[in-house]
Amino acid sequence: MRMSRLFSRTLRQAPTGADSKGYEYLLRAGFIKQLGAGIFSALPLGFRSLKKIEQIIREEMDRIGGQEISMPVVNPADIWKQTGRFYSIDKELSRFKDRVGRDMVLAMTHEEAVTALAAQEIDSYRQLPSLVYQVQTKWRDDPRPRAGLIRVREFTMKDSYSFDADHEGLVKQYERHYEAYFKIFGRCGLSVIAVGSDSGMMGGSVAHEYMYLSPIGEDTIIICDKCGYTANRQIAAFEKELFPEEMLPLEKVETPNTPTIKALAEYLSIPERKTAKAVFLMGTFTGEDQQEYQKLIIAVIRGDLEVEEAKLQKAVRAKELRGAADDEIRACSMEPGYGSPIGARDCIVVADDSVVGSQNLTAGANEPGYHLMNTNYGRDYEGITADIAAAQEGSACSVCGMPMRSSRGVEVGNIFQLGTRYSESLDCYFQDVEGKRKPVVMGSYGIGVGRLLACLTEEYHDGKGLKLPITVAPYQVHLVSLVKQGDEPEEIYKQLCDAGIEVLYDDRKDSPGVKFTDAELIGLPIQIVIGKRTLQEDAVELSLRGDGEKKLVPLSEITSVVQEHIRKLTEEITDSMVVESLPPSSP
RNA sequence: CGGGCUGUAGCGCAGGGGCUAGCGCGCUUGGUUCGGGACCAAGAAGUCGGCAGUUCAAAUCUGCCCAGCCCGACCA
Incomplete structure (x- = not known):
C-alpha cells in the first residue's frame, strides 16, 4: 500500500x-x-x-x-x-x-x-x-x-x-x-x-x-x-480466619457518631473483626408470575471483610442489585449506619460464614447512636448463610493457605x-x-x-508509537523512500510485493522527519529506508521496530533478508507461546 | 441513572455582551529545501453543539435539550 x-x-496530537x-x-x-x-x-x-x-x-x-x-x-x-x-x-x-x-x-x-x-x-x-x-x-x-x-x-x-x-x-x-x-x-x-x-x-x-x-x-x-x-x-474463594467463642449475653451500648466500622472500632477500642457490618442492597427479583419485584437485602459480614456483590447476588438469586436508599432501609425497621438484622422485617438476611463462625460481634442496634455487643448468628438472628466476602490482597488461599495477591x-x-x-x-x-x-x-x-x-x-508501544508483533501488525514492512529520483524505490516496492510481503510504502513527498516519525507511530516491525547514501552503496537500510539497530542490506538481497526476518520474528512469537491445559481440579 | 467537566475550522486550543472570530498543526497553490515532525509567499476552510429567552446588540448572559469525556452505579 x-x-x-x-x-x-496520522495525528500529531491525540484527541482529548x-x-x-x-x-x-x-x-x-x-x-x-x-x-x-x-x-x-x-x-x-x-x-x-x-x-x-x-x-x-x-x-x-x-x-x-x-x-x-x-x-x-x-x-x-x-x-x-x-x-x-x-x-x-x-x-x-x-x-x-x-x-x-x-x-x-x-x-x-x-x-x-x-x-x-x-x-x-x-x-x-x-x-x-x-x-x-x-x-x-x-x-x-x-x-x-x-x-x-x-x-x-x-x-x-x-x-x-x-x-x-x-x-x-x-x-x-x-x-x-x-x-x-x-x-x-x-x-x-x-x-x-x-x-x-x-x-x-x-x-x-x-x-x-x-x-x-x-x-x-x-x-x-x-x-x-x-x-x-x-x-x-x-x-474467588479464600480461607477466613474464624474466632469462635462462648456466646455472651446481648448488651446495648451508647456509641455516638459511629456510623462506620472504623469509627465504631475506635470508639469501643475493639478490633474491626469483633464487629458485624451490615450492607444494605435493593435486589430485583422475578416472581413466579414473571412479575418483577424488589426486596431489601441486608448482608451481614464481619467488620474486617468486604462484601463481594457478585457472590451476594448469586446467593440470593437476584436479577439485579443496587445500593439501598436510607428510607428503604428504615422501611424495614433498620437504621443506616447503626443497622443489623436484629429487629429487621420484610427483608432478606444473608450472613457471611465469617459472622456464623465468629461470636460476640458488635452490631448496630437499629437506633442512631447505639450498638449491640455480643450479637450472635443463630441466637439473635437467622438468614441465608453463604460466602459473600471479597478476597483481597493478602487473603489466604483456600487451596494452600498462602497469602494471595x-x-x-x-x-x-x-x-x-x-x-x-x-x-x-x-x-x-x-x-x-x-x-x-x-x-x-x-x-x-x-x-x-x-x-x-x-x-x-x-502491551506493545513505546514513547514513539505502536510496535505490534508481526503476527498482528497491519503490514510487515514499512518501506520509506527518501529519494526523489530514480526507479529504485518503485522497483524495490514491486519486488517485495511480488514476493508476497506486506508492504506499506511511504512514497509521499514529505520530509524525512515526517516519514520517520510516522513510521515509528504506526510501528511496523520491519523498516526499510532507501536514501541517496544507501543507494550509492547499492543498498538499503533495514531496522527492526524497537531495537534501533540499522544495517545495510544489498539491493539484490532485500527480499530474502526481509523474508528471513519475517520468519524469525514470527518464530519468536510462537516460541514464547505458553499453552496451558485445563487443570484437572478446576472449579 | 447520580456527580463533575467539555462542546469555537480536520486535530489541539484561545477569545467570554459591541463592529470583518483568532492561534498552532494539518489542508490548497507556487517556489526553495531534502537522513529526524523544513522554509518563504499566497490561499481555502467555522450558521461558535441545538432550540428558546434576556438585550439596541449574544460565540459571550439565562433556561431547556443534545452530544462527548471523567468518577461512581452498572457490566460475560
Whole structure:
C-alpha cells in the first residue's frame, strides 16, 4: 500500500479523552475513529490488524474442529423470551419492534440463535459432537462505555458453540477451547492467564475468563503464586480466619457518631473483626408470575471483610442489585449506619460464614447512636448463610493457605460450560443410541476481537508509537523512500510485493522527519529506508521496530533478508507461546 | 441513572455582551529545501453543539435539550 493513497492519516496530537497510551496511539496512528460513545470505525490499518487477529482465531478454531457460520445480528424476540433472557436482562439488551409490531432484539450474544439453529439441524447422536463459530458484530448497550476499545457497545466477537451428547463430551470440547485460546492469544503475542469466573447471565456451572493483566483492567483477579489458584474476585474463594467463642449475653451500648466500622472500632477500642457490618442492597427479583419485584437485602459480614456483590447476588438469586436508599432501609425497621438484622422485617438476611463462625460481634442496634455487643448468628438472628466476602490482597488461599495477591485484568476471552439450559428451553434435543430423547449439552466460548487489539496496543508501544508483533501488525514492512529520483524505490516496492510481503510504502513527498516519525507511530516491525547514501552503496537500510539497530542490506538481497526476518520474528512469537491445559481440579 | 467537566475550522486550543472570530498543526497553490515532525509567499476552510429567552446588540448572559469525556452505579 502506498501511503500517498492511504485513506487514514496520522495525528500529531491525540484527541482529548485518549487516556491510555494504547488508545492514544490507535487514534494517532489512524487505526480507528470514534463515531459515538462506544462506537468505532476501523480504518484500513486497524482493520488489517483486526483481520489478522480474526485469521489467527479462525485457524485455531478450525484446528479444534470448528466450522464457521454466520448468524443474524437482529433476532426475533421469541427465542429470547423462551430462554427468559428477554425478561432477565435489563436495558443492556436493545429491543425494538419491526413494522408489523413484532418484538425484535439486537443480539448481544448468540446462544438463542445458535440453539434454535441446532434444534433444526441436530436430531441424532451421530451428528455429535459438533462445533460452530462465527466472527460477528455484537451490540450491548453498556451503561458506560469507556477506555477506547476496551469497553464499547458495538464490537466484533468470535463466539463458538459446542454441542455434545453428554457432559463428558462437553468437557472435552471445553478443554480443547481452553488450550486453543492460549494458542490464539499466544500467536497474537498477548500473555494472558485463565481464571475461574462467575458464569453471570450465561448460567451454567464452570467458566473461565482469559485475563490480560494490566492496571487499566476493570476486573480484579486474585492469584496464588504458591499453588497457582487464580480466580476473578467475583468468585474467588479464600480461607477466613474464624474466632469462635462462648456466646455472651446481648448488651446495648451508647456509641455516638459511629456510623462506620472504623469509627465504631475506635470508639469501643475493639478490633474491626469483633464487629458485624451490615450492607444494605435493593435486589430485583422475578416472581413466579414473571412479575418483577424488589426486596431489601441486608448482608451481614464481619467488620474486617468486604462484601463481594457478585457472590451476594448469586446467593440470593437476584436479577439485579443496587445500593439501598436510607428510607428503604428504615422501611424495614433498620437504621443506616447503626443497622443489623436484629429487629429487621420484610427483608432478606444473608450472613457471611465469617459472622456464623465468629461470636460476640458488635452490631448496630437499629437506633442512631447505639450498638449491640455480643450479637450472635443463630441466637439473635437467622438468614441465608453463604460466602459473600471479597478476597483481597493478602487473603489466604483456600487451596494452600498462602497469602494471595490481587491484580487488575482485562477480560479478552471467556469459556462457559452451559449444559442444557438453552437446549431445553429451545427444544434442541437429539436421540441417543438407545433412541432416547435428550437435550444437547452445550458450551459457549467468546473472544473480543477489538478488545484484544486494544490490549495488544497497551502491551506493545513505546514513547514513539505502536510496535505490534508481526503476527498482528497491519503490514510487515514499512518501506520509506527518501529519494526523489530514480526507479529504485518503485522497483524495490514491486519486488517485495511480488514476493508476497506486506508492504506499506511511504512514497509521499514529505520530509524525512515526517516519514520517520510516522513510521515509528504506526510501528511496523520491519523498516526499510532507501536514501541517496544507501543507494550509492547499492543498498538499503533495514531496522527492526524497537531495537534501533540499522544495517545495510544489498539491493539484490532485500527480499530474502526481509523474508528471513519475517520468519524469525514470527518464530519468536510462537516460541514464547505458553499453552496451558485445563487443570484437572478446576472449579 | 447520580456527580463533575467539555462542546469555537480536520486535530489541539484561545477569545467570554459591541463592529470583518483568532492561534498552532494539518489542508490548497507556487517556489526553495531534502537522513529526524523544513522554509518563504499566497490561499481555502467555522450558521461558535441545538432550540428558546434576556438585550439596541449574544460565540459571550439565562433556561431547556443534545452530544462527548471523567468518577461512581452498572457490566460475560
